[in-house]
Amino acid sequence: MSANRGGVIGGTLKLGLFAAIAAAIVAGGWRLTDERIAANTHAARLAQFESVLGATAFDTLDYDAPTVVEPPHRLPGDAPARIYEAFNGGARVARVFEVQAAGYGGPISLLVGIDAALVVTGVRVVSHTETPGLGTNIERERSDWITSFDGRGLGDDDGSVWALKRDGGAFDAFTGATITPRAVVEAVHETLVYAQSMEAAP
Amino acid sequence: MDIVSAIAVLAGIALVAGLALTLAARTLQRDADDVVERINAELPQTQCAQCGFPGCRPYAEAIAQGDVDINRCPPGGDATIAALARLLDRDIIALDASLPPPAPPGVAIIDEERCIGCARCLPACPVDAIVGAHQFMHTVVEDLCTGCELCIAPCPVDCLEMVATDDNAERAA
Amino acid sequence: MRFEPALSPYLRPETGVGAVMREVSLALLPAAVIYFFFFGFGILFNIALCIAACVGFEALALKLRGLPVATTLSDCSAILTGVLLAFALPTYLPVWVTITACGAAVLLAKHVYGGIGFNPFNPAMLGYAFVLIAFPVAMSSWLPPAIGDLDYVRPSVLERLTYLFTGGWPAGLELDAITRATPLDLVRTAARDQLMLEELRSASPMFGDFGGRGWEWIGNFIALGGGWLLYRGIIRWHIPVAVLAGMLIPATLDSVITGGASGGPGFHLFSGATLLGAFFIATDPVSAATSPRGRLIYGFGIGFIAWVIRKWGGYPDGIAFAVLLMNAAVPLIDHFTAPRILGRER
Amino acid sequence: MTSAPTENLHRLPGGLRLPGFKAQSATGEIREVPIPGTLILPVRQHAGSAAQPIVAVGDRVMRGQPIARAEGDFSASVHASSSGTVVAIESRAIPAREVSEAVCIIIETDGADTPWDGLAPITNPLAATPDALLEAIGKAGIVGLGGAAFPTLAKLRHAVDAGVDTLILNGVECEPYISCDDALMRNQAVEILFGTRIMLTALGLRQCAIGIESDKPEAWAAFTEAASIEGDDRVQLVAIPTVYPSGGEDQLVYLLTGREVPSGGFPSDVGALVHNVGTAAAVADLALTGTPLISRIVTVTGEGIANPGNYRVRLGIPIADVAACAGGYTEHAKRLIMGGPMTGVALTDDALPVTKACNCLIATGPAVRTSFEPERPCIRCGECARICPVRLQPQQLLRAHRYGAGDTLDGLGLIDCIECGCCDLVCPSHIPLTQSFRDAKLARRIDVYERERAERARERFERRQEREQARADAQAAETERLKQGANPNAIAEILARKRGTPGGDED
Amino acid sequence: MREWLLILIGTVLVNNFVLTRFLGLCPFFGATRRLDTAMGLSVATAFVLTLASAASYLAEVYLLAPLGLTYLRTLTFILIIASLVQFAELMIRSMSPLLEQMLGIYLPLITTNCAVLGVALLNIQTAESFFESVWYGFGAAAGFGLVTVLFAALRERIETPEVPVALRGSAIALITAGIMSIAFLGFAGLGQT
Amino acid sequence: MNTIWRDGLWHNNPGIVQLLGLCPLLAVTNTAVNALGLAVATLFVLTASNTIVSITRRALQPEIRIPAYVLVIAALVTATELAFHAYAPTLHARLGIFLPLIVTNCAIVARAEAFASRQPVGRAFADGLAHGLGFGWVLVVVGALRELVGHGTLFRDLGTLIPGAGNEGITLVDGGVLIALLPPGAFFALAAVLVARNVIASRQGQANPELAREQS
Numbered sequence A: 001m002s003a004n005r006g007g008v009i010g011g012t013l014k015l016g017l018f019a020a021i022a023a024a025i026v027a028g029g030w031r032l033t034d035e036r037i038a039a040n041t042h043a044a045r046l047a048q049f050e051s052v053l054g055a056t057a058f059d060t061l062d063y064d065a066p067t068v069v070e071p072p073h074r075l076p077g078d079a080p081a082r083i084y085e086a087f088n089g090g091a092r093v094a095r096v097f098e099v100q101a102a103g104y105g106g107p108i109s110l111l112v113g114i115d116a117a118l119v120v121t122g123v124r125v126v127s128h129t130e131t132p133g134l135g136t137n138i139e140r141e142r143s144d145w146i147t148s149f150d151g152r153g154l155g156d157d158d159g160s161v162w163a164l165k166r167d168g169g170a171f172d173a174f175t176g177a178t179i180t181p182r183a184v185v186e187a188v189h190e191t192l193v194y195a196q197s198m199e200a201a202p
Numbered sequence B: 001m002d003i004v005s006a007i008a009v010l011a012g013i014a015l016v017a018g019l020a021l022t023l024a025a026r027t028l029q030r031d032a033d034d035v036v037e038r039i040n041a042e043l044p045q046t047q048c049a050q051c052g053f054p055g056c057r058p059y060a061e062a063i064a065q066g067d068v069d070i071n072r073c074p075p076g077g078d079a080t081i082a083a084l085a086r087l088l089d090r091d092i093i094a095l096d097a098s099l100p101p102p103a104p105p106g107v108a109i110i111d112e113e114r115c116i117g118c119a120r121c122l123p124a125c126p127v128d129a130i131v132g133a134h135q136f137m138h139t140v141v142e143d144l145c146t147g148c149e150l151c152i153a154p155c156p157v158d159c160l161e162m163v164a165t166d167d168n169a170e171r172a173a
Numbered sequence C: 001m002r003f004e005p006a007l008s009p010y011l012r013p014e015t016g017v018g019a020v021m022r023e024v025s026l027a028l029l030p031a032a033v034i035y036f037f038f039f040g041f042g043i044l045f046n047i048a049l050c051i052a053a054c055v056g057f058e059a060l061a062l063k064l065r066g067l068p069v070a071t072t073l074s075d076c077s078a079i080l081t082g083v084l085l086a087f088a089l090p091t092y093l094p095v096w097v098t099i100t101a102c103g104a105a106v107l108l109a110k111h112v113y114g115g116i117g118f119n120p121f122n123p124a125m126l127g128y129a130f131v132l133i134a135f136p137v138a139m140s141s142w143l144p145p146a147i148g149d150l151d152y153v154r155p156s157v158l159e160r161l162t163y164l165f166t167g168g169w170p171a172g173l174e175l176d177a178i179t180r181a182t183p184l185d186l187v188r189t190a191a192r193d194q195l196m197l198e199e200l201r202s203a204s205p206m207f208g209d210f211g212g213r214g215w216e217w218i219g220n221f222i223a224l225g226g227g228w229l230l231y232r233g234i235i236r237w238h239i240p241v242a243v244l245a246g247m248l249i250p251a252t253l254d255s256v257i258t259g260g261a262s263g264g265p266g267f268h269l270f271s272g273a274t275l276l277g278a279f280f281i282a283t284d285p286v287s288a289a290t291s292p293r294g295r296l297i298y299g300f301g302i303g304f305i306a307w308v309i310r311k312w313g314g315y316p317d318g319i320a321f322a323v324l325l326m327n328a329a330v331p332l333i334d335h336f337t338a339p340r341i342l343g344r345e346r
Numbered sequence D: 001m002t003s004a005p006t007e008n009l010h011r012l013p014g015g016l017r018l019p020g021f022k023a024q025s026a027t028g029e030i031r032e033v034p035i036p037g038t039l040i041l042p043v044r045q046h047a048g049s050a051a052q053p054i055v056a057v058g059d060r061v062m063r064g065q066p067i068a069r070a071e072g073d074f075s076a077s078v079h080a081s082s083s084g085t086v087v088a089i090e091s092r093a094i095p096a097r098e099v100s101e102a103v104c105i106i107i108e109t110d111g112a113d114t115p116w117d118g119l120a121p122i123t124n125p126l127a128a129t130p131d132a133l134l135e136a137i138g139k140a141g142i143v144g145l146g147g148a149a150f151p152t153l154a155k156l157r158h159a160v161d162a163g164v165d166t167l168i169l170n171g172v173e174c175e176p177y178i179s180c181d182d183a184l185m186r187n188q189a190v191e192i193l194f195g196t197r198i199m200l201t202a203l204g205l206r207q208c209a210i211g212i213e214s215d216k217p218e219a220w221a222a223f224t225e226a227a228s229i230e231g232d233d234r235v236q237l238v239a240i241p242t243v244y245p246s247g248g249e250d251q252l253v254y255l256l257t258g259r260e261v262p263s264g265g266f267p268s269d270v271g272a273l274v275h276n277v278g279t280a281a282a283v284a285d286l287a288l289t290g291t292p293l294i295s296r297i298v299t300v301t302g303e304g305i306a307n308p309g310n311y312r313v314r315l316g317i318p319i320a321d322v323a324a325c326a327g328g329y330t331e332h333a334k335r336l337i338m339g340g341p342m343t344g345v346a347l348t349d350d351a352l353p354v355t356k357a358c359n360c361l362i363a364t365g366p367a368v369r370t371s372f373e374p375e376r377p378c379i380r381c382g383e384c385a386r387i388c389p390v391r392l393q394p395q396q397l398l399r400a401h402r403y404g405a406g407d408t409l410d411g412l413g414l415i416d417c418i419e420c421g422c423c424d425l426v427c428p429s430h431i432p433l434t435q436s437f438r439d440a441k442l443a444r445r446i447d448v449y450e451r452e453r454a455e456r457a458r459e460r461f462e463r464r465q466e467r468e469q470a471r472a473d474a475q476a477a478e479t480e481r482l483k484q485g486a487n488p489n490a491i492a493e494i495l496a497r498k499r500g501t502p503g504g505d506e507d
Numbered sequence E: 001m002r003e004w005l006l007i008l009i010g011t012v013l014v015n016n017f018v019l020t021r022f023l024g025l026c027p028f029f030g031a032t033r034r035l036d037t038a039m040g041l042s043v044a045t046a047f048v049l050t051l052a053s054a055a056s057y058l059a060e061v062y063l064l065a066p067l068g069l070t071y072l073r074t075l076t077f078i079l080i081i082a083s084l085v086q087f088a089e090l091m092i093r094s095m096s097p098l099l100e101q102m103l104g105i106y107l108p109l110i111t112t113n114c115a116v117l118g119v120a121l122l123n124i125q126t127a128e129s130f131f132e133s134v135w136y137g138f139g140a141a142a143g144f145g146l147v148t149v150l151f152a153a154l155r156e157r158i159e160t161p162e163v164p165v166a167l168r169g170s171a172i173a174l175i176t177a178g179i180m181s182i183a184f185l186g187f188a189g190l191g192q193t
Numbered sequence F: 001m002n003t004i005w006r007d008g009l010w011h012n013n014p015g016i017v018q019l020l021g022l023c024p025l026l027a028v029t030n031t032a033v034n035a036l037g038l039a040v041a042t043l044f045v046l047t048a049s050n051t052i053v054s055i056t057r058r059a060l061q062p063e064i065r066i067p068a069y070v071l072v073i074a075a076l077v078t079a080t081e082l083a084f085h086a087y088a089p090t091l092h093a094r095l096g097i098f099l100p101l102i103v104t105n106c107a108i109v110a111r112a113e114a115f116a117s118r119q120p121v122g123r124a125f126a127d128g129l130a131h132g133l134g135f136g137w138v139l140v141v142v143g144a145l146r147e148l149v150g151h152g153t154l155f156r157d158l159g160t161l162i163p164g165a166g167n168e169g170i171t172l173v174d175g176g177v178l179i180a181l182l183p184p185g186a187f188f189a190l191a192a193v194l195v196a197r198n199v200i201a202s203r204q205g206q207a208n209p210e211l212a213r214e215q216s
């Protein structure tokens, strides 16, 4: 701590110099990787949407500019819901809904893909806080359960299939956990109903 | 272009920060005396210099400076290390292996028959516990002696000897 | 004449750790009988298994640590830990889960800290929480009580034994068909669906006069055992009273404010592990605060946290977590609640 | 004399109801122990410094004759308890907890028990000046007979200086087995009251409470009866609940007045002075007959004694003789305890003499212990803290002591522990708590002592360093000066200095 | 009001910075040998964390984002934080040398403590306004302080010679922290329904 | 030179002796591959920063040393992060903020480097390498332990680190005990490694440096 007065300026300048060099290195690095990262991000996002859109072919998806539906809305969850539209050759072929189910341990974020025929093309969990080992079977990596929605529509009747088997519906529950699957089933069902109303409205 | 703005932003922040810090460092000098006192209070005050410093306080200063470990005082032994560790929130470590192990507390006594009154032991004693004049028999004031053994070596006729102190329990009572 | 040396005081205590632990274990006997009556042999099996496992682990730990096995075992604390675990775990639970719980209780909670007296956390509760996290499925499978009008398939003794040892029910017996959400689960779900408690109560045969059917009776007998311990001076009133206050006061307020949409005090008192917790678990002296004032804070904290977890948390019952959390706070509580020494300002 | 209603008492925290074990000795009768051939009189039978022998081997001494003089303010003289010849003055084992050896004056008795002619009753003690009374009490070697044997004179003097307003007589006798105060109160209530009035005179006080445990109706009756003879409206009888240790000095003060004796202080700090009833009786005895403190009442009891009872024992009589007088030992006699079973000292030899501090001798088997569990780690049950009459937390003290946080012991109140033993009795882990605290106190004293020594060494070292620094500076200056001698300007400088004008100041 | 409370509960109990997010563990283990040190550290951390949240939020929103320099985030934040903390360190040094001695190498550790940079980085993902960011930082610090102080008191109790030799020291401290984190798992899902 | 290696890998290991860098050690060790990824990143940053610090130490006065070094380290970390983002995007997402947080824990080591050892460049480089490897092996061991107990596998998802490698890993047991993957499991796993360290050290006749504590 014995540097003289000149040290104040000198030190400051040196620090500035270090900062400049550091900034230059990083900015250079950024230049080199920028595009690849952007491509990665794009690919990851696309993969997610592709997984919920299943076999539905599409060429454009407005994932940067979804329609945001602020609560209160008739979609599941209290948070703003997002609706993305997929087009193929200019025609809208499907919608992807980002909604929330009320799980056991908190909200479960879901992507629900629904095609123009009001058939579920796929469902994926984006994030959740369910109990590991109990509620976590909704993850695609852990079980196939989430694919049991694929290809289902509202059905002819009043929608009684949209419940767990033990409640008289068509979906399995997990051992020791009914709340989580029930919540997901209900959320997908509500989304489907909403999609139907959207189709009907315009 | 973004490289330039990156450099500008970061260098700008760095300049401000650097200026503030150097100035602060200059104005806010620390005052370490308090620490030295509290460290010194934990040392046994035997003043034996085994720690490599000419007494307890110099050792305390060195600790406060961060120059040495806290495990260099044999008379204090593990208890002192523990006390210092607690004071400074450091790990308790074993006594430095290069130092002699702690000896039982003792005091020096002078064999009065043999003492030739050379007075060489007088300046050696860090606490002036030896009384006597040149050419006269010397004696150690037992209550003042810290048992540092510094007086043993200077005596030309080996008339000083360490004896273990009697039960400190009784002395305390 | 010569006499033997000795140190005062020459009168010696009447009680001993072993005697105390045995008495606390015995105080749970009536509750165990009632439990057996409503839920079948599972509780007796669990008690036996837990005691054996806890004592076994304790002996193992003592041996590894090179301590006298027999003298230390005679403190009987491992037996008590086993009994309490048996009461806390689901009635029918695969044996390896039970044994893991005992291992966590005796080894992880107790012996890593030096054995009896040194554990900052309640061994039984750590054992419980450990397996709750490690085996959530098994730990949330409760068989309902054996009361006539409950509509479910009652597995035979053999089937239950098979489950205990293999973890699987025979084909055809789906877990969904035989296990039931406990009343606490139901109340949680109901609160989510904004159901009134009264509606729920009349809708589900699981509810009795206050808490769950069967459960409330076990609760009564646990309280009886607790009363005995109080009478014998083995536990003091501070912790049980504070635990109950910590849970029932907010529960009452909540029930009044929500107009009955949440579990009221009666329900909370007789559900889950409230009474067991208040009289037998929170009172574990080793892991509790020591001063009367500290114990009031400690107990109230347990009751309150347990209520918060029941109401807003992810787990249906919060006693175990509340106990562990307050265990963690005990040293701090002790630090700040030392009684004022006679003749001193502070 | 009045008696105060019990509900006015303050509630003591903690405390224990103990089994009395008093019936065997508390017959109300006081028997005499015959004079043995040899008396062993330690010069240190009290708390404080030892007295100085003033007789020589071969001297003939009479009953009541001073044989050792008090040394300093905290000391008490010793008197021959019977007539005979001094045959030895030597260091011997004495019955005490800490210092276990002291100079003893050994007297070969002659059986005649001739009184010393210097014994003089105090004429009209209730009208005497406080100074005269205090002097007489000091000369008579009276010490507290409640157990600690603290010189009474010092206590009284201090009480006067501290402006005490209440005298408390301790007739509680809360420890099991002991009944010597009970016997005394039943037989000599008049003397006790007389002694009390003398003390009140000596202190110039207007208030006195006599605390008697509620399980001693006979003693209470004796006092009510004695009131007709020695009644005094300054004196109040108070029934104390039968809870151990209500008889502890600070505890009694709190019970009666609600005042808390401050940590490390004495009752006089809160205006109270506590004396045992036996002390008052000794003062009365002195005033009436001029007899100094040469005997005391000792409870001899326990299942190891054939005829338990209370005995008036001359100081210096070997315990063996006292036991023999009480019918000798039974086969249960494995331990010999001086004092009560809670705070007493276990003696290993009955050749030791009875001293002023000896209020009770218990011969018992180790069977006093009722449970045989081994010591186990503390389970933090908090019973010890619940029971502690000082509101300490023994479990925390124990931890701090055992796991080496010595300096936290002070904050936890180690010095406030009265070593009553209550905590031991309720500990389910059978931890010898009280003994740990005695050890801890000793360790702490040594620690403090060593710190003081270290502090002194530090000061001396630093002074020495300063001195050496000064010497070194002086030397450096000298060298400098000599160097300057070679300086060509030096002469000019000296001249300049002599002229009183500055010069040659280049630097 | 409710949201603010939920943020606090979330950061202090549910996603406790130390026990579930694993941030700031070095000081959590390193500076908890004594209760008073832990308290001092907690206060210092609260100060630094709140300040860091505020500063980094401002830097992100008004500097990096507009200029498209978000890749400089780590660099900028650490620079700001390091300077801030060193400034704080100098202040403490001159005010209480003993505190400085006790905090030892941990004061600079606050600079280079994951929690500080962590809170800044997490804030960018979650906080939606300046005040939310500050509140979030404060909550994180409160969570850190809570468990650190509890842990310090606990450690005084568990460091006995009765602990088996192979476990003494850091191992038993880690186990204790593990058990605390089991206890904190009890708060999982709190405030989300 | 030998002591540098022995220190970094064992005697003064940042992970199990100095107990530094605990956050990543506990946070990203739920699988061996995650741990390995972070180990690689840390190793690179540590070695590079040590070297740079050693080169520039004379040029800076004490007050600004730390900010300056932190800058250097942060730049290196950002570069590493960019590289991960570009070439191992999944792993980048999994490691989350613990990748940028390498800054903090390397800064500690570098600080010690700058103030205590004042070494020439060559030694500083070796030192960084040794400590990086030392920290790395602890990461991987803890990660492997947790993955093994939690999933029953080893090195699953290796493809996220090494493009082209399979994601199945080695399955040793079917299924696992969930708690190993949760926060408590992290603490217990590291504790287990420390116990192993203590046992090994005592076998070799070295004292557990922490054991002297109780002699007070």
Ligand SMILES: Cc1cc2nc3c(=O)[nH]c(=O)nc-3n(C[C@H](O)[C@H](O)[C@H](O)COP(=O)(O)O)c2cc1C
Pocket (backbone or CB within 6 Å): A104, A105, A130, A131, A132, A134, A135, A136, A173, A175, A176, A177, A178, A179, A180, A181, C132, C136, C139, C140, C176, C179, C180, C181, C182, C185, C314, C315, C316
């Ligand atoms: C610790 C714990 C965690 C649980 N977590 C979940 C969960 O994440 N999802 C869920 O649906 N049920 C969970 N449950 C179970 C519910 O409480 C409830 O028992 C169950 O959903 C009702 O199941 P049943 O109707 O199949 O009997 C959990 C239970 C416990 C004890």
Ligand SMILES: Cc1cc2nc3c(=O)[nH]c(=O)nc-3n(C[C@H](O)[C@H](O)[C@H](O)COP(=O)(O)O)c2cc1C
Pocket (backbone or CB within 6 Å): D047, D144, D146, D147, D148, D149, D150, D154, D155, D156, D158, D159, D248, D249, D250, D266, D267, D268
């Ligand atoms: C000025 C003064 C100083 C005293 N000093 C002591 C002392 O150092 N040690 C002691 O045991 N008693 C001392 N006492 C006497 C105590 O107050 C008390 O009467 C004595 O210890 C006997 O009490 P106990 O039987 O309750 O222990 C002193 C009394 C006075 C008035």
Ligand SMILES: Cc1cc2nc3c(=O)[nH]c(=O)nc-3n(C[C@H](O)[C@H](O)[C@H](O)COP(=O)(O)O)c2cc1C
Pocket (backbone or CB within 6 Å): D143, D144, D145, D146, D147, D148, D149, D150, D170, D171, D172, D173, D174, D175, D245, D246, D247, D248, D249, D250, D274, D275, D276, D277, D279, D343, D418, D419, D420
């Ligand atoms: C635990 C304890 C119990 C005591 N019990 C009595 C008692 O019952 N009677 C008594 O006279 N002194 C008792 N003492 C001694 C008193 O504290 C005190 O020393 C005595 O009353 C002072 O009177 P003295 O100086 O005349 O002996 C007890 C002391 C202690 C520590």
Ligand SMILES: Cc1cc2nc3c(=O)[nH]c(=O)nc-3n(C[C@H](O)[C@H](O)[C@H](O)CO)c2cc1C
Pocket (backbone or CB within 6 Å): C020, C021, C024, C077, C078, C080, C081, C084, C105, C110, C115, C116, C117, C118, C119, C121, C122, C123, C124, C125, C234, C235, C280, C281, C282, C283, C284, C285, C286, C287, D379
């Ligand atoms: C009143 C009482 C309650 C107890 N409660 C428990 C308990 O909840 N869990 C447990 O493992 N041990 C309990 N014990 C036993 C014992 O104290 C415990 O195992 C210690 O924690 C072991 O050190 C209890 C003991 C008593 C006397």
Ligand code: SF4
Pocket (backbone or CB within 6 Å): B043, B044, B045, B046, B047, B048, B049, B050, B051, B052, B053, B054, B055, B056, B057, B059, B072, B073, B074, B075, B076
């Ligand atoms: S070694 Fe000697 S001089 Fe040094 S601190 Fe210890 S006692 Fe003092």
Ligand code: SF4
Pocket (backbone or CB within 6 Å): B107, B108, B124, B125, B126, B127, B128, B129, B130, B140, B144, B145, B146, B147, B148, B149, B150, B151, B152
């Ligand atoms: S007399 Fe000798 S041993 Fe004692 S203090 Fe002096 S020099 Fe040291």
Ligand code: SF4
Pocket (backbone or CB within 6 Å): D384, D387, D388, D389, D390, D391, D392, D394, D416, D417, D418, D419, D420, D421, D422, D423, D424, D433, D434, D437
């Ligand atoms: S011996 Fe001391 S600690 Fe024990 S009860 Fe008596 S006063 Fe309290």
Ligand code: SF4
Pocket (backbone or CB within 6 Å): D377, D378, D379, D380, D381, D382, D383, D384, D385, D394, D395, D398, D423, D426, D427, D428, D429, D430, D431, D433
């Ligand atoms: S009575 Fe014994 S076991 Fe209970 S707290 Fe006190 S010391 Fe511990």
Ligand code: FES
Pocket (backbone or CB within 6 Å): E022, E023, E024, E025, E026, E027, E112, E113, E114, E115, F020, F021, F022, F023, F024, F105
């Ligand atoms: S790695 Fe040390 S604080 Fe996070």
